[in-house]
Amino acid sequence: MGEAGVYLLWALAGILVLVGLAGTILPALPGVPFVFGGLLIVAWLGEFQRIGWPTLTILAILTAFAVLVDLLASLLGAKKVGASKLALLGAAIGSIVGIFFGLIGIFVFPFIGAVIGELIARKEMGQAAKVGVATWLGLLFGALAKLALALTMIGVFVIAYFWK
Numbered sequence: 001m002g003e004a005g006v007y008l009l010w011a012l013a014g015i016l017v018l019v020g021l022a023g024t025i026l027p028a029l030p031g032v033p034f035v036f037g038g039l040l041i042v043a044w045l046g047e048f049q050r051i052g053w054p055t056l057t058i059l060a061i062l063t064a065f066a067v068l069v070d071l072l073a074s075l076l077g078a079k080k081v082g083a084s085k086l087a088l089l090g091a092a093i094g095s096i097v098g099i100f101f102g103l104i105g106i107f108v109f110p111f112i113g114a115v116i117g118e119l120i121a122r123k124e125m126g127q128a129a130k131v132g133v134a135t136w137l138g139l140l141f142g143a144l145a146k147l148a149l150a151l152t153m154i155g156v157f158v159i160a161y162f163w164k
Contacts, residue, residue, distance in 0.1 A: 006045065024147040036153065055156065084131075086117035090113035091135045094109035095113070117131075
């Protein structure tokens with residue numbers, strides 16, 4: 001591989017890590033897997049000399065855990081208050097639509113979607129509001145957990161990279 005190819009792969013790795021960090025907050029992006037992909041490219045560029053399979057295994061486990069947290073966080077929050085399937089669907093749609101409205105949309109639209117879904121399913125405003133708040137709290141907890149796990153992965157990677 002030529003020098004230009006190496007620089008392109010370094011750039012790709014950096015972009016994946018940065019987009020991945022953004023993706024820990026943006027619900028539609030698989031943030032932590034992007035971070036893992038970027039770190040894997042850097043390990044590969046170094047021919048796995050500085051970053052070996054033990055470190056990559058730890059990073060893969062953290063990635064799998066982050067994906068699990070992402071799937072469960074909002075569902076558990078909503079399920080705890082008895083959310084309907086329409087509320088969960090509304091929250092998912094709200095998460096996607098919210099991306100197009102910036103940071104505020106990312107945090108507000110899942111709540112609105114969950115409330116609308118619950119209103120359609122049960123037509124009870126009090127329950128819909130509880131479901132909306134629980135869903136929002138689940139999304140917030142999930143985003144914070146994913147961000148913490150992604151930063152932990154970067155920390156593990158940096159320590160392993162410079163340890164030798």
